[in-house]
Amino acid sequence: MKERDRLADILRRRGLRVTPQRLAILSFLDGNTDHPTAEDIYAAVKAQHPAISLNTVYKTLEAFEEADLVWRFRAGQKHKSHYDPNSRTHPHVVCTRCGSVDDLPDDGENLQADAEKSLPDGHHDVLRVEVCVVVGLCEECDDHDE
Template structure:
């Protein structure tokens, strides 16, 4: 990831490195606001524009996966920045990345049945996580 950014002459400031660290080290799929809050704990003068610009560059380089939701919110996956299935809790909004081997088979089957060249897919399962089920 760093090599790609350097090759594009992207300035690697301490704030941007912190954003990269948050995204690549998180399994929580943080929002821009969550990233911004965490970065400001270390670098109080960081602007939210820095977070947006950094994420935009990472998306362009395919180093972060953006998950858009019907309410207009977005969450970001820098830990696994390639298409993969997500299990999303409709109550607490927790997102998990289960390893499901058959997703590649599904993509191939879709290609065969439609004739499409599949360049991207998104597979999300919505429900209630075990914690929210227990609370209900």
């Protein structure tokens, strides 16, 4: 029961209610480096919670994102969102054909210069290095803030 308490604490500390569904989703994401999609998460959690709905997964991920428990990004497969529980800034490798997403180990300086060298085995032929700097709010959005 210790693991459950640990996860429940994480939720509570972020002001989120503790429910079996949220625990299951958080448990699946915790330490996960596979960049799963909502569908992936749904499939995995369904094993323990056959009645869970995809909607709930989306709602939960939305809550997790707002609470900064996961990072959501859209650079990968088709138009699916990928969810990454690793909050450390780090680069991703995306296959331009299948959209698979992998982590790059490099997290420091000279990212672009190092990109080609640090590509994991099986990735090659860099077409382009796309760098997306994501900030909280642009000026316009900040103005409209309360």
